[in-house]
Amino acid sequence: MAQSGIAGRRTPLSRERVLNAAVALADEAGVESLSMRKLSEKLDVVPMALYKHVANKEELLDGMVEVIVSEIDTRVRGENWKDAVRLRILSARQAMLRHRWASQVIESRTKAPPVVLEYMDSLIGLFRAGGLSADLTHHVMHALGSRMWGFTQEVFPTPPPPADPEVRAAMFHQVARQYPYIIEIATAGSHEQETAVGSGCDDQFEFEFALSLLLDGFERLHQQNWTSGQAHGVR
Amino acid sequence: MAQSGIAGRRTPLSRERVLNAAVALADEAGVESLSMRKLSEKLDVVPMALYKHVANKEELLDGMVEVIVSEIDTRVRGENWKDAVRLRILSARQAMLRHRWASQVIESRTKAPPVVLEYMDSLIGLFRAGGLSADLTHHVMHALGSRMWGFTQEVFPTPPPPADPEVRAAMFHQVARQYPYIIEIATAGSHEQETAVGSGCDDQFEFEFALSLLLDGFERLHQQNWTSGQAHGVR
DNA sequence: TTGACAAGTGTACAACGTACACCTATCGTC
DNA sequence: GACGATAGGTGTACGTTGTACACTTGTCAA
Numbered sequence: 050m051a052q053s054g055i056a057g058r059r060t061p062l063s064r065e066r067v068l069n070a071a072v073a074l075a076d077e078a079g080v081e082s083l084s085m086r087k088l089s090e091k092l093d094v095v096p097m098a099l100y101k102h103v104a105n106k107e108e109l110l111d112g113m114v115e116v117i118v119s120e121i122d123t124r125v126r127g128e129n130w131k132d133a134v135r136l137r138i139l140s141a142r143q144a145m146l147r148h149r150w151a152s153q154v155i156e157s158r159t160k161a162p163p164v165v166l167e168y169m170d171s172l173i174g175l176f177r178a179g180g181l182s183a184d185l186t187h188h189v190m191h192a193l194g195s196r197m198w199g200f201t202q203e204v205f206p207t208p209p210p211p212a213d214p215e216v217r218a219a220m221f222h223q224v225a226r227q228y229p230y231i232i233e234i235a236t237a238g239s240h241e242q243e244t245a246v247g248s249g250c251d252d253q254f255e256f257e258f259a260l261s262l263l264l265d266g267f268e269r270l271h272q273q274n275w276t277s278g279q280a281h282g283v284r
Numbered sequence: 285m286a287q288s289g290i291a292g293r294r295t296p297l298s299r300e301r302v303l304n305a306a307v308a309l310a311d312e313a314g315v316e317s318l319s320m321r322k323l324s325e326k327l328d329v330v331p332m333a334l335y336k337h338v339a340n341k342e343e344l345l346d347g348m349v350e351v352i353v354s355e356i357d358t359r360v361r362g363e364n365w366k367d368a369v370r371l372r373i374l375s376a377r378q379a380m381l382r383h384r385w386a387s388q389v390i391e392s393r394t395k396a397p398p399v400v401l402e403y404m405d406s407l408i409g410l411f412r413a414g415g416l417s418a419d420l421t422h423h424v425m426h427a428l429g430s431r432m433w434g435f436t437q438e439v440f441p442t443p444p445p446p447a448d449p450e451v452r453a454a455m456f457h458q459v460a461r462q463y464p465y466i467i468e469i470a471t472a473g474s475h476e477q478e479t480a481v482g483s484g485c486d487d488q489f490e491f492e493f494a495l496s497l498l499l500d501g502f503e504r505l506h507q508q509n510w511t512s513g514q515a516h517g518v519r
Numbered sequence: 520t521t522g523a524c525a526a527g528t529g530t531a532c533a534a535c536g537t538a539c540a541c542c543t544a545t546c547g548t549c
Numbered sequence: 550g551a552c553g554a555t556a557g558g559t560g561t562a563c564g565t566t567g568t569a570c571a572c573t574t575g576t577c578a579a
Contacts (some may be wrong), residue, residue, distance in 0.1 A: 182416065
């Protein structure tokens with residue numbers, strides 16, 4: 050058995066062990082501080098030892114994506130295609146929330162690992178089983194984009210508000226003068242204005258709002274037998 | 285005048301010149317190969333000279349985003365809010381298409397530069413002028429996500445198909461066996477199956493499809509006086 | 520016993536971002 | 550004109566990164 054690698058001193062490395070350690074390290078410290086050296090330290094091994102199990106850092110990241118995508122629970126079923134798709138995507142979202150760095154890594158990939166293709170294939174299957182045409186499903190998948198993985202690219206995340214209430218109030222008034230609409234929608238629905246300047250909203254709600262909006266749109270096009278031959282949008 | 289920097293040998297650096305050179309370099313060689321050293325070479329200057337005009341690389345990237353966002357043409361007007369928003373976003377898309385690396389850099393930013401806030405503020409203004417409530421507009425902006433900048437995060441871009449037709453056919457059949465649905469939608473609408481495995485679709489069409497779908501959804505919610513108090517989505 | 524093979528080691532290098540001390544041209548003030 | 554301040558460009562240096570390449574070593578089949 051290969052169980053007792055070097056004179057039984059420790060369990061030997063393996064692609065799986067390397068990948069799991071990498072995921073754990075990224076969970077703890079963030080991807081930006083995931084280096085081959087730090088990873089090797091964590092595994093109590095010299096940096097170059099990793100290269101016997103992953104070709105290079107890119108392939109390591111590919112493997113990490115595989116690990117996470119495998120965590121997506123595809124067993125949940127819905128009563129109709131819309132619920133089925135929604136539930137599956139919300140499962141994907143759970144996996145992504147467990148690993149905050151995942152979206153960033155997924156987006157940086159240039160090749161889709163097999164598990165990724167499997168997930169997409171089965172998602173497409175849900176639409177097809179619901180009766181949507183292959184043509185419509187194609188566009189629908191594009192329209193979902195990264196949302197099929199359960200995340201939205203939050204461009205320019207709102208920074209946490211400053212602790213000092215006086216500074217916060219000053220900032221609030223300055224922003225209100227320069228960007229009145231931003232302040233207006235940031236404080237919409239919330240009564241305590243000044244605290245709501247930053248991060249005042251519920252990510253899960255926003256995600257489900259957009260997802261439902263898209264799914265409803267898909268259903269409507271499906272019901273009216275939409276095909277891509279029809280004129281659409283501007284011009 | 286500061287015109288003739290060092291004994292008139294050359295025009296001196298400036299934040300603007302540094303930023304423009306950086307944008308040009310990224311256009312030519314891609315962001316991944318944009319380094320302070322390469323940039324300094326291009327400007328015929330020693331690397332550390334750049335630090336007199338930008339605090340560090342992050343701030344350089346911030347500046348590059350500012351340059352690009354400033355290129356967005358906000359003069360185009362529409363007859364109604366939907367057209368206005370659509371046209372503005374399509375203008376943004378033009379700017380992004382001129383600089384393919386832009387989406388990547390925008391997504392990596394942690395703070396929004398002023399021009400970015402200006403753009404968002406004015407976009408919000410279009411919705412508000414169209415009569416949408418501040419509450420709805422808030423969710424609508426989240427639903428747009430990175431699409432407000434004219435790009436979709438194409439997760440896992442399809443690689444270019446191999447040149448050798450024999451290899452291509454073999455690959456086609458293997459993919460068809462493992463991922464039947466993917467092949468089905470990839471070839472949907474196109475008669476020449478095997479060439480359509482990779483990159484067979486029109487990015488602009490997909491973008492406008494999804495954008496119109498979203499805008500139509502927004503309009504529908506607006507017309508029925510939707511508010512976020514209403515139950516929504518699963519559960 | 521041998522010798523092939525897989526796995527871990529050690530050294531080394533180029534590229535990166537950038538801290539810090541330095542030089543030097545230019546300009547406002549006297 | 551002399552002079553000190555200041556902005557802008559230089560040179561050297563350090564730590565961190567990914568990884569090439571040559572090596573040792575533990576294991577197992579023949």
